[in-house]
Amino acid sequence: MQYRPLGKTGLQVSALAMGCMRLPQHDPELAAQVVDAAIAAGVNYFETTRGYINGRCQHLTAPGLKGRSRGLIVSGKTGVGEDTTADNYFAEIELQLEILGVDYLEFYQVGWFGWDRVPMLTKKGGALEALDKARSQGLIGHIGFTGHDSPENFTKVIETGIFESMTIPYSMLNRAYAPTIARAGELGVGVVAMCPVAGGMLASPSPQLQALIPGGAHTTAAAALQFVLANHAVSCACSGMNTLEMLAENVATVNAFAGASADDHARMDGILDEFRTLGARFCTACGYCMTCQHGVDIPGNFGLYNNARVYGLAGWAKGQYAGMATEKRADACTQCGECEPKCPNTLPIRAQLEAVARELGGG
Ligand code: SF4
Ligand code: SF4
Structure with a gap:
């Protein structure tokens, strides 16, 4: 397994990270096997949240972790709102530790975050005080955020200096956050790239996209992961995996990737830009033609x-x-x-x- 620095935390994170929101809901035994096999393969980052999988995400993750949070980068996640207080946020951190069966989380993510939520996080008696308290008590190690705000707003968020990592979508088909990722690289903020296969879209074969990778990729899903990792500011690609086969395929893909130079990455970006320009010559999805009275979308x-x-x-x-x-x-x-x-x-x-x-x- 390849490991990369996770920003300035001093942590080395596996290039392939596991998003535990896709663990099989109705097969806890398989879920535990997938987490266990991931650890055995060298995956050391596990992103969890209490609400995912109908509230089952952390329950499904816990047996595979077997209390092994030390030496792994396990993250919990909670959002902030107008009514979030330090007390209720701290109670949520404690609850997620308990469900996961661990005494420490290397990362805690402020979820569903955006620029407009910074005051809710930093207000007196707010969630940031809870995160600082949890960190000082040795319950968590580092603070990150995730969300879907605009690239410009996320750049402002990382420039606050509050966060040590950000988890954002990034793939061949969604490069909107590329400028924010580059800024994170300059600031030493870790970048966890989620949705590297574009919600499964890149699991379908595309010879064009496979040919983008230096030397070619054997599947489009492999090309998708390798494209993300070709960006040197990305710390890891976080993929939701729910079978042992999917895990083995992704581990093999990451292990086989020899890396790409900055020039290689710029070339791939240039070709994807051309694809996007080509797409804009067709329909730009402006919607002015709608509504069709016969119902055609x-x-x-x-x-x-x-x-x-x-x-x-x-x-x-x-x-x-x-x-x-x-x-x-x-x-x-x-x-x-x-x-x-x-x-x-x-x-x-x-x-x-x-x-x-x-x-x-x-x-
Ligand atoms: S008007 Fe309709 S067909 Fe034309 S670009 Fe906009 S969405 Fe596409
Ligand atoms: S039926 Fe066809 S041609 Fe008529 S408005 Fe709808 S999409 Fe356009």
């Missing part, structure tokens, strides 16, 4: 089509198209033409919907 269909044409994710797009409500699908278009004058990109919507129906629906 015009931007939804074109979004699938773009991912098939631009990123080569045809298998994924066909699966999504098959799962759409029939009235929303391209083949429900009556060719009335009412939408076309509304499109600022002057797209031939009717002809393109026919192409979607043909290529994704086989119609």
Whole structure:
């Protein structure tokens, strides 16, 4: 297993981290095996939260940890709101320790965080006092945050100096936080990249995306993980894994990755930029053509089509198209033409919907 510095914490984190929110809800024995096998494979970061998996996430994680929080980077997570106090936040930290069956969490994440929540965290008698108290009592080691605020706002958050890591989405298909990740690298803030396979979208085969990786990747999921790790400011790729096979595949992918130079990464970014530009020449999802009185989801269909044409994710797009409500699908278009004058990109919507129906629906 490859290890990387987790910001300025002095910790070395495994390049592959486990997001425990995908552990199998109805198979606790398998969940314990997956966590145990991950530790055996060298994975040392486990992200947990009390609410995930219908409140089962930490219960499912605990047996695999077997109380082994020392030497591992196990994180808990709680959000902050207007009514959060130091007392109720501290009680939540204690509760998560208890459920996980450990006496220490290396990281505690302020979840669902954003710039507008900084005052709620830092107010007198607020959650930051609870985190400081937990740290001084040796219950937690470090403080991080996770969330989905804008890249600009997250850059402001890391510049407050409160946090030692951030957990944000980053993948081949979502590079919006790349500037924030670069700033984190400058500041020495650890970066845990979540959703590296774009919510499973990159589990579908795409020869174009596999070819991006130096030397080529053997699967698109492998390309997805390796792309994230090619960014030198990323500390680890956090993947939700629920089977031993998925774990073994991801461990093998990370172990096989020889790394990429800064030039390699810039080249990959450049090609992905070209893909995105190509996608924008088709439908930009502005929505001006909606609503179609016959119920066709015009931007939804074109979004699938773009991912098939631009990123080569045809298998994924066909699966999504098959799962759409029939009235929303391209083949429900009556060719009335009412939408076309509304499109600022002057797209031939009717002809393109026919192409979607043909290529994704086989119609
Ligand atoms: S042409 Fe098709 S998509 Fe456009 S408004 Fe008519 S039925 Fe809807
Ligand atoms: S108006 Fe044109 S670009 Fe905008 S969503 Fe509709 S088809 Fe796409």
